[in-house]
Amino acid sequence: MTRLEGALDEPGLVAYLVGDHPDRERFLAYADALVDAGVSVLEVGIPFSDPIADGPTIQTAVTEALAEGVRPPDVIEAIAELRDRHPHVPIVPMTYTNIVHRIGYDRFDQRLTEAGADGAILADQPPEAARHSTGLDELDQVFLASPATDDERLATVTRSTRGFLYVVGLFGTTGARERLDPRTVELVERVAPIADDQGTPFAVGFGVSRGDHARHLVEAGADGVVVGSAFVDEILDREDPKAVGDLARELVAGIEDAGK
Amino acid sequence: MSDPVDEPKDGYFLHHGGRYVPETLWAALEELGQAHDEAMADRAFREELEGIFAEYGGRPTPLTHAPGLSEEIGAEVYLKREDLVHGGAHKFNNVMAQALLARRMGKSEMIAETGAGQHGVATAMAGAALDLDVTVYMGAKDIQRQQLNVFRMRLMGADVEPVEAGAATLKDAVNEAMRTWVADVDDVHYCLGSVVGPDPYPRMVRDYQAVIGRELREQSLEQTGRIPDAAIACVGGGSNAMGTFYPLRHDDTRLIGVEAGGEGTDTDEHAASLVAGEEGVLHGALSYLLQDEDGQVTEPHSVSAGLDYPAVGPEHAHYKDTGRAEYVAATDEAALAATRWLCETEGILPALEPAHALAYLREAGDEFAEDDVVALTLSGRGDKDVHTLRDEMDMGEIA
Numbered sequence: 002m003t004r005l006e007g008a009l010d011e012p013g014l015v016a017y018l019v020g021d022h023p024d025r026e027r028f029l030a031y032a033d034a035l036v037d038a039g040v041s042v043l044e045v046g047i048p049f050s051d052p053i054a055d056g057p058t059i060q061t062a063v064t065e066a067l068a069e070g071v072r073p074p075d076v077i078e079a080i081a082e083l084r085d086r087h088p089h090v091p092i093v094p095m096t097y098t099n100i101v102h103r104i105g106y107d108r109f110d111q112r113l114t115e116a117g118a119d120g121a122i123l124a125d126q127p128p129e130a131a132r133h134s135t136g137l138d139e140l141d142q143v144f145l146a147s148p149a150t151d152d153e154r155l156a157t158v159t160r161s162t163r164g165f166l167y168v169v170g171l172f173g174t175t176g177a178r179e180r181l182d183p184r185t186v187e188l189v190e191r192v193a194p195i196a197d198d199q200g201t202p203f204a205v206g207f208g209v210s211r212g213d214h215a216r217h218l219v220e221a222g223a224d225g226v227v228v229g230s231a232f233v234d235e236i237l238d239r240e241d242p243k244a245v246g247d248l249a250r251e252l253v254a255g256i257e258d259a260g261k
Numbered sequence: 262m263s264d265p266v267d268e269p270k271d272g273y274f275l276h277h278g279g280r281y282v283p284e285t286l287w288a289a290l291e292e293l294g295q296a297h298d299e300a301m302a303d304r305a306f307r308e309e310l311e312g313i314f315a316e317y318g319g320r321p322t323p324l325t326h327a328p329g330l331s332e333e334i335g336a337e338v339y340l341k342r343e344d345l346v347h348g349g350a351h352k353f354n355n356v357m358a359q360a361l362l363a364r365r366m367g368k369s370e371m372i373a374e375t376g377a378g379q380h381g382v383a384t385a386m387a388g389a390a391l392d393l394d395v396t397v398y399m400g401a402k403d404i405q406r407q408q409l410n411v412f413r414m415r416l417m418g419a420d421v422e423p424v425e426a427g428a429a430t431l432k433d434a435v436n437e438a439m440r441t442w443v444a445d446v447d448d449v450h451y452c453l454g455s456v457v458g459p460d461p462y463p464r465m466v467r468d469y470q471a472v473i474g475r476e477l478r479e480q481s482l483e484q485t486g487r488i489p490d491a492a493i494a495c496v497g498g499g500s501n502a503m504g505t506f507y508p509l510r511h512d513d514t515r516l517i518g519v520e521a522g523g524e525g526t527d528t529d530e531h532a533a534s535l536v537a538g539e540e541g542v543l544h545g546a547l548s549y550l551l552q553d554e555d556g557q558v559t560e561p562h563s564v565s566a567g568l569d570y571p572a573v574g575p576e577h578a579h580y581k582d583t584g585r586a587e588y589v590a591a592t593d594e595a596a597l598a599a600t601r602w603l604c605e606t607e608g609i610l611p612a613l614e615p616a617h618a619l620a621y622l623r624e625a626g627d628e629f630a631e632d633d634v635v636a637l638t639l640s641g642r643g644d645k646d647v648h649t650l651r652d653e654m655d656m657g658e659i660a
Contacts, residue, residue: 050557051432051543053439054283060426072555098281098542103556125281125545129271133279133547147285149446154287172285173444 013041017229084117272460350641377566378410455498459545470504
């Protein structure tokens with residue numbers, strides 16, 4: 002079993018940061034704070050110039066990172082550093098197809114595996130597009146489902162994904178929302194039997210930012226929640242690792258409350 | 262070298278194309294592809310579109326013999342006059358068809374991206390004519406540069422949304438239009454302006470622009486007794502070129518696409534994705550791109566805003582790789598000179614985009630035999646470019 006495969010056996014938090022943002026040192030400090038707070042999976046963004054699945058918060062962080070000269074090899078190096086510090090937490094890079102296409106699927110797979118990454122999320126690559134490429138081998142490619150994915154396709158996507166299924170909870174881009182969309186809960190209830198049937202854990206993201214959101218979603222049947230923009234907002238606003246750790250603890254507590 | 266395919270399979274023209282999109286758009290693209298196929302198979306839809314093309318658009322556009330150009334080049338040069346269609350450019354063909362399709366699909370709103378504003382203006386026009394709400398996404402920098410077109414869009418009732426992200430130009434406007442579509446995919450139709458983007462857009466926009474090549478082929482037969490020996494068109498995203506090439510693909514016609522060479526394809530300042538770019542994925546399609554060594558998409562440059570796009574339609578990538586079409590580049594300077602050449606020789610002011618095709622014709626004239634029929638698609642008129650021309654050409658007398 003890979004580190005990623007068992008990661009959501011117990012409901013948990015998948016936490017996203019933009020790699021090397023605002024710089025290497027602070028990125029590692031934020032990641033340490035997340036691990037200390039008990040996250041189940043660390044998702045690390047490799048900046049791409051045209052992030053069409055991302056809302057304003059992550060776009061801002063990605064643009065800042067690119068302006069600072071952050072390149073894919075830098076983020077791979079940062080992942081290796083994280084792996085040294087935290088031998089057990091699953092690490093999943095998240096990026097867009099062109100970054101992988103450019104470096105080459107084989108090399109991307111090999112270099113990230115060597116750095117200690119466990120999987121990969123490509124926000125613009127559905128399973129059909131992945132099949133057209135040489136694909137990833139060592140890294141578990143995590144595929145996404147959304148409210149627009151009908152049950153038939155959901156079963157296909159669930160079969161294709163490895164590690165866990167990433168459920169996009171709403172129609173829209175990444176970004177923290179004050180309130181949980183009721184349709185997100187309906188979606189979780191629709192996904193749960195299909196994912197359970199295949200023994201595939203699923204985590205719900207987009208618009209999730211608070212402990213009570215996390216609790217509701219896990220109560221509805223999710224095996225995890227994905228939170229990114231809410232952390233990046235903290236980083237952009239306050240630059241305080243403690244605030245990032247506190248938010249992660251609130252989310253983890255929400256998830257744990259759901260089990261009680 | 263292999264023959265090009267007529268239709269993509271699973272969205273791919275052999276290797277290029279596809280649907281590299283967030284999962285949320287998958288179902289909408291499936292639905293759009295099916296709706297397009299059904300519409301094309303429906304005689305009533307085709308007849309309604311033909312009616313709009315004729316009565317509202319002024320089609321067919323003429324194929325004009327250019328005696329002055331012919332004499333200079335030493336071949337029989339004909340111009341396909343898309344500059345004379347309603348709105349002043351070939352963009353009309355695509356937007357009217359997409360608006361009709363959107364209405365057929367029960368959508369109440371269209372969104373569009375625009376760079377220079379031509380596609381935005383055309384979409385605003387189509388929305389007004391067919392009673393659909395229109396929102397146009399436009400880079401904040403482009404809004405500054407193209408205020409007249411912003412005004413034209415608003416005049417026809419469209420909302421123009423400034424996009425501040427990235428470099429605030431066309432590429433960012435496409436990103437934002439796609440993000441908006443993801444958020445409201447049920448009610449909104451995304452009216453993409455060229456043969457780029459995820460399947461079905463490349464084949465759909467091609468089908469709507471193919472009226473150019475169909476008319477051209479028929480008119481050439483009528484007027485000269487032969488199918489053109491060569492067809493030349495400019496390529497940004499590549500819609501007027503694909504519309505010209507597609508109906509000629511099985512003929513013995515040289516197909517030549519001319520990209521924007523900017524300051525020269527040996528510099529970083531150009532928009533020639535096929536001539537000087539490398540393979541990659543942007544805006545949903547695997548094609549050729551301008552990008553750096555890490556795969557970050559770079560900012561293109563061209564004096565012509567309509568060619569200022571860092572990627573190109575995947576079917577052109579397919580035609581390049583199979584050798585069915587040749588792709589070359591013309592510089593800013595050559596395009597500006599060619600603009601003046603056409604004005605002085607034939608009394609036609611071309612848009613800066615097809616001026617690139619004219620620049621190629623002017624430079625490569627020796628390649629053609631004396632009785633060759635050479636057809637060039639004049640994709641739009643140049644009124645929109647007079648300010649640029651005045652600034653770039655140092656022609657104080659027209660100020």
